[in-house]
Amino acid sequence: MGNEAILLRYCRVSLVRLFPVSLAAKGNVRNLSKVVAPEMDCAQAQHVMNEAPTAPQPLSQTGLRGAVVGDTRLSSINGEKGELIYRGINIHDLASSSTFEEVAYLLWFGTLPTKTHLDEFRANLNRHRALPSGLLAILRDLPKNGTPMDALRTAVSALGLFDSSVNDMSRDAQFEKALKLTALVGTILAAYHRISKGLEPVTPDPALDTAANFLYMFTGTVPDAKAVRVLDASLILHADHGMNASTFAAIVTAATLSDMYAAVTSAIGALKGPLHGGANEGVIHNLLEIGDINNVNAWVEKKFAAREKIMGFGHAVYKAYDPRATELKRIAKEVGASAGTTKWVEMTERMEQAVWDSKQLYPNVDLYSASVYYTLGIPTPYFTPVFAISRVAGWCAHCIEQYADNKLLRPRANYVGARGVTYVPVAERSADIVL
Numbered sequence: 001m002g003n004e005a006i007l008l009r010y011c012r013v014s015l016v017r018l019f020p021v022s023l024a025a026k027g028n029v030r031n032l033s034k035v036v037a038p039e040m041d042c043a044q045a046q047h048v049m050n051e052a053p054t055a056p057q058p059l060s061q062t063g064l065r066g067a068v069v070g071d072t073r074l075s076s077i078n079g080e081k082g083e084l085i086y087r088g089i090n091i092h093d094l095a096s097s098s099t100f101e102e103v104a105y106l107l108w109f110g111t112l113p114t115k116t117h118l119d120e121f122r123a124n125l126n127r128h129r130a131l132p133s134g135l136l137a138i139l140r141d142l143p144k145n146g147t148p149m150d151a152l153r154t155a156v157s158a159l160g161l162f163d164s165s166v167n168d169m170s171r172d173a174q175f176e177k178a179l180k181l182t183a184l185v186g187t188i189l190a191a192y193h194r195i196s197k198g199l200e201p202v203t204p205d206p207a208l209d210t211a212a213n214f215l216y217m218f219t220g221t222v223p224d225a226k227a228v229r230v231l232d233a234s235l236i237l238h239a240d241h242g243m244n245a246s247t248f249a250a251i252v253t254a255a256t257l258s259d260m261y262a263a264v265t266s267a268i269g270a271l272k273g274p275l276h277g278g279a280n281e282g283v284i285h286n287l288l289e290i291g292d293i294n295n296v297n298a299w300v301e302k303k304f305a306a307r308e309k310i311m312g313f314g315h316a317v318y319k320a321y322d323p324r325a326t327e328l329k330r331i332a333k334e335v336g337a338s339a340g341t342t343k344w345v346e347m348t349e350r351m352e353q354a355v356w357d358s359k360q361l362y363p364n365v366d367l368y369s370a371s372v373y374y375t376l377g378i379p380t381p382y383f384t385p386v387f388a389i390s391r392v393a394g395w396c397a398h399c400i401e402q403y404a405d406n407k408l409l410r411p412r413a414n415y416v417g418a419r420g421v422t423y424v425p426v427a428e429r430s431a432d433i434v435l
């Protein structure tokens with residue numbers, strides 16, 4: 001790429017940071033090339049770049065909304081219509097008729113597989129399902145009172161050390177790592193759960209797929225088909241979601257040509273936060289605190305009066321009903337009815353109504369997944385980790401896509417700090433010099 005092209009490319013990125021709102025309205029960063037390039041020669045573009053730091057405008061609230069980081073063929077969200085597609089297929093069709101393994105295959109290979117190919121893929125995942133003994137030893141040594149999300153992040157990071165091809169960047173090696181990571185997240189969590197309860201980890205059953213194997217290894221008993229189907233549908237719904245925060249963290253790491261274990265470790269760190277995957281745990285804490293359906297409205301009013309955020313509502317992209325919440329609401333009702341405990345889903349529905357009445361906020365994926373997992377008997381600290389059992393497939397797919405057409409991701413920050421400050425040696429400072 002010539003200097004001019006590079007300059008214009010940087011100039012576009014800089015303008016994304018300066019004018020994210022107008023960009024969001026245009027919907028695509030590439031539109032900027034049409035706006036900027038015809039009117040500006042290289043010197044003018046350089047002038048724009050040089051001007052930005054001397055006229056600082058705080059951008060701290062923009063959060064990169066509307067910025068486009070690159071191309072993807074994996075999934076797409078239409079935030080206005082409340083639509084989500086994986087490789088062009090509507091999420092509703094996949095949630096009702098597909099399986100997590102088929103969705104992972106679809107994301108990684110861009111193909112709806114024949115039964116033979118899908119069976120091979122399932123067997124390949126199961127080939128990797130057991131923990132390396134060294135990793136099991138690490139899990140045994142971790143503090144028993146830690147959070148499973150931290151244990152998962154540590155274990156995935158350590159997993160790279162047990163893979164002799166960790167730095168092999170060939171496509172075959174990438175898919176092999178994606179298989180290992182996707183097969184092992186559930187095994188790691190189940191093993192950590194049992195170890196922290198003083199129980200022995202359960203060896204995976206090669207006849208069971210991801211959802212069933214997780215429930216089996218977690219509880220030690222073969223789960224019933226309904227519970228498996230519920231968890232499997234939830235895994236389908238969580239597998240990918242455009243350029244969300246954890247996926248962005250993964251591809252930033254992958255784009256340095258670091259390995260896939262490092263990328264997934266970054267992603268797990270980002271998923272943990274309560275503004276991302278951690279929200280589903282917040283939802284159940286809220287429901288437990290409220291305690292009774294008759295307390296919901298007053299609780300919601302109190303939260304809004306205190307200007308506090310309510311977990312499970314709002315979204316950076318959806319300005320309509322999150323289609324995953326539609327599916328999970330249906331599943332939460334079904335699972336509640338068959339377990340004979342509809343209390344949590346009824347409270348959640350009441351909360352949805354109260355939040356809508358006060359602030360017209362839509363629920364997101366985490367609102368109803370909370371009562372689904374709670375009714376399934378999954379302990380609260382495992383809600384966000386269960387999200388990771390599924391999203392790891394999306395993270396790996398995005399890493400593979402990034403490696404195939406890589407460009408280091410290196411944005412700029414809008415410097416609004418001091419300039420031209422004289423350095424005073426420490427011996428001459430009578431007090432801290434605050435800049």
Ligand SMILES: CC(C)(COP(=O)(O)OP(=O)(O)OC[C@H]1O[C@@H](n2cnc3c(N)ncnc32)[C@H](O)[C@@H]1OP(=O)(O)O)[C@@H](O)C(=O)NCCC(=O)NCCS
Pocket residue numbers: 063274275276277279308309310311312313314315316317359361364365366
């Ligand atoms: C997800 C989230 C970070 C998206 O944020 P965003 O698009 O940047 O929207 P903002 O945080 O700027 O919120 C816009 C307005 O809606 C309000 N809002 C958004 N989500 C809210 C929530 N969950 N509870 C209460 N108010 C909320 C904000 O307070 C803000 O109001 P204001 O304009 O009066 O200040 C935000 O909705 C949130 O924090 N939700 C709770 C956490 C959650 O459920 N995360 C899971 C996401 S899948």
